[in-house]
Structures are given as C-alpha cells and as structure tokens.
Amino acid sequence: MAESTKSATLTIDGQSYDLPMHSPTAGPDVIDIRKLYGQAGVFTYDPGYTSTASCDSTITFIDGGKGELLHRGYPIDQLASKSHYLEVCYLLLYGELPTAAQLEDFETTITRHTMLHEQMQNFFRGFRRDAHPMAIMVGVVGAMSAFYHDSTDVNDERQREIASHRLIAKMPTIAAWAYKYSIGQPFIYPRNDLDYASNFLRMCFAVPAEDYEVNPILSRAMDRIFTLHADHEQNASTSTVRLASSSGANPFACIAAGIACLWGPAHGGANQACLEMLKEIGTVDRIPEFIARAKDKEDPFRLMGFGHRVYKNFDPRATVMKQSADEVLELLGVENNPILQVGKELETQALADPYFAEKKLFPNVDFYSGIILEAMGFPTSMFTPIFALSRTVGWVSQWKEMIADPQNKIGRPRQLYLGQTERDYMNIETR
Numbered sequence: 001m002a003e004s005t006k007s008a009t010l011t012i013d014g015q016s017y018d019l020p021m022h023s024p025t026a027g028p029d030v031i032d033i034r035k036l037y038g039q040a041g042v043f044t045y046d047p048g049y050t051s052t053a054s055c056d057s058t059i060t061f062i063d064g065g066k067g068e069l070l071h072r073g074y075p076i077d078q079l080a081s082k083s084h085y086l087e088v089c090y091l092l093l094y095g096e097l098p099t100a101a102q103l104e105d106f107e108t109t110i111t112r113h114t115m116l117h118e119q120m121q122n123f124f125r126g127f128r129r130d131a132h133p134m135a136i137m138v139g140v141v142g143a144m145s146a147f148y149h150d151s152t153d154v155n156d157e158r159q160r161e162i163a164s165h166r167l168i169a170k171m172p173t174i175a176a177w178a179y180k181y182s183i184g185q186p187f188i189y190p191r192n193d194l195d196y197a198s199n200f201l202r203m204c205f206a207v208p209a210e211d212y213e214v215n216p217i218l219s220r221a222m223d224r225i226f227t228l229h230a231d232h233e234q235n236a237s238t239s240t241v242r243l244a245s246s247s248g249a250n251p252f253a254c255i256a257a258g259i260a261c262l263w264g265p266a267h268g269g270a271n272q273a274c275l276e277m278l279k280e281i282g283t284v285d286r287i288p289e290f291i292a293r294a295k296d297k298e299d300p301f302r303l304m305g306f307g308h309r310v311y312k313n314f315d316p317r318a319t320v321m322k323q324s325a326d327e328v329l330e331l332l333g334v335e336n337n338p339i340l341q342v343g344k345e346l347e348t349q350a351l352a353d354p355y356f357a358e359k360k361l362f363p364n365v366d367f368y369s370g371i372i373l374e375a376m377g378f379p380t381s382m383f384t385p386i387f388a389l390s391r392t393v394g395w396v397s398q399w400k401e402m403i404a405d406p407q408n409k410i411g412r413p414r415q416l417y418l419g420q421t422e423r424d425y426m427n428i429e430t431r
Helices: 036-040 076-082 085-094 100-111 120-124 133-146 157-183 196-205 216-228 236-245 251-262 270-281 284-295 318-332 338-352 354-358 365-376 380-404
Strands: 006-012 015-022 060-063 068-071
Touching (some): 120 133, 120 157, 133 380, 157 196, 157 251, 216 318, 270 380
Antiparallel strands (some): 006 015, 060 068
C-alpha cells in the first residue's frame, strides 16, 4: 500500500486524532482507522460493513452509479462477449490476459483435473436421496481436504496453485454429480475432448443409455453465465472466504464456507426467486396485475430480477445475458413453457413502462440467467449450485491474494455491546 498523502481529523471530547487517508486507483478515498482504537480507545460502528473496506485488492472493481464492473481493468461486457470463462479465470488468477501458449497450457491443466477421486462417490451416496444439491456441494467441497492432502498447506505457493486448479476444474463435476444424485440418475464422468461449459452440460443431461450432443448455442450461453458470475468484489460469500482463510484454514474449507454463505436466499438465490415469481404470475394475462402491485407503495410485492442493490443505473452484465437469453429462447422456443412466456412478456411490458425507467428498475443478470437455466431444463434447486460453480474462480483468486498479502491477519470484527454489565451469580434457590 502506498504512503498516505492526506489525512482526516477526528475530534472526540476535545481531543483530535489524525487518520491517514488512502487514494485508490478507482473509487472513493479510504480513511485508515487501524490505529484508532489504540490511540483513542473507540471502535467504529458499521453493521454489514457497507462503508468499510476490509482489504485492499487488485482483482475486481465495481462502480454501481456508473453501472461498471471491471476484472483487472477489463469491462465485463467485453470479457463476456469477446472472451470465454477459462480465459477470464486465468485473468482473475494471474492478473493479465494469457498468451495463446499460456491459455492452452491452462486449459489443458484444468481439463486434466476434472475427475474426482473415485472414493468420493461414497461421500455423495451418504446423503439422503432428496438432499438439496447445495447441501451436497457444501459437504463434498469441504471433504476435498480429506482426499487431496498435497494441496492443503496454505504457506506453500505451489500447493496453493494446485488447490486453485483443482477447485476450478472439479467444481463442474461436483455440481453435476450433486444434480444427478438429486434426481436419481447415474453419475456421468467428464470428457477431455469437451470445453468447460460443454462438459458441465453433458455431465448434467447425458445418460448412459444414449449419447448426448451439446448444442453450441447452449454451451455458449452456459459459458457466459459462468463468466458473468465469476467475481463481484467483496460480497458476502467472498468476504466469508476471506474471513475463513484469515485463520489459515485449508482452501477447500474456505471455499465450502463461501458456498454455504452463497446458499442464503438474499445472496445466491436471486435468479431462483425470479423464476418463483414468474411461476406465481402464472400466465401472461396476469402481468399487468403484478406490475400494478410493484408500483403500489403499500404492497410489499416487488418484481424480482429488476434493479440491483449495487448497480444504481443498470447491471452491465445484463446486456450480454439478454443476448444469450434471446438466442436460447429462439433455439428452444417458449410455446410449451408458460414460465418462459411470462418472462418474455414481463420483460417487454416492464421495459415499456415509464415507471421502471424512471426508477432505473431494469432487468438484471439474475432475470436473464434464470430464464436461460429454466429453458435449458435445470430445476430451480440447481440455480445456486451453478452460481457457486461460476464464482469459485473469484473466491479462489481472492483467497490467493489474501494469503500472499503481508498485511494479512486473522479477522476479528468488533461490536457495540448493549447487554448486561457485570453482575453476581445467584444460587437457584434465591432466583
């Protein structure tokens, strides 16, 4: 971190304290309060850490007001339209776009690590037959430390590298097998002649009784879903991974913690909530009723998949995802799927309504990704596992960055204590 050239002054009970300020390459200045408790004996209070920088990072930058998302400086719309997922993985991990030779070597390494240890099948089969795929993923990813002992030492740079590759490579297999197990079908092994997204689709939808050919339009749409969800700065699950890793926990435990956090409906369940809303609407003729409810301030109902907590203008990922959604729906059609019919018409009516334009409530990436996954045939229970699969490279990149940071120390948030002060214990007879 560069030396501070500015400072802020905080005055408490007539005593002033100078706090260094740091200027980022992009975004607002940051007041450094690391020594505040030692100097002034006070904590700061910021529930949800919405005004607190928990780390410095060079990976991802978001400007919600401008609708900007950059990975290592590259705009997400350019990466999603011109690049592909494994190239973006390389970028996030190593900081620069790869040369042709570097990309070929990286893709080969990932492809050759997609198999799971054969004994891990026993772990899958230990779950109830109706277990949620996310429950399986949390357990299986955490258990990887029991199978891959040669990549758990976080102080060994080479082991960190191997663990990173293994997690990115094996997550599609874990997610696909979690899906297969949940529907009672046999596991499908990965194939080295397929690309990353095609391999995942085949492992999800192929059966031993017949061959399965992956449609390139569906594969490209899947790859874009992976790319558009690869990293999103210091969100809840990424912060969870960083907090877990600050204790020195092994990488598989840290990523399992991230998956567990992502499982929360307020975080990773947005596209699932969108599809459930479309099911609630049911038919195209009911759309005006639900749009009216969304406008009614007295009605708690809101349109899921419209607007974004971070992006106050538009979601930069949504434009590319809309293109994929249009391609997939044109390929597969919407005639026999009422949910997709509702989604298509809801998008049309909402975009034509001045209310949503004024409020900047545009369809976001979750709206379009939910429609794509529904069209492909995925149940809503698989939406969050696919999100976890996509986000793994972001978690791993943030984990690697944190471990290599000389400022790294175990996380220890403070609190505003509002409970009882000290009091004496009373024997049960006198209570």
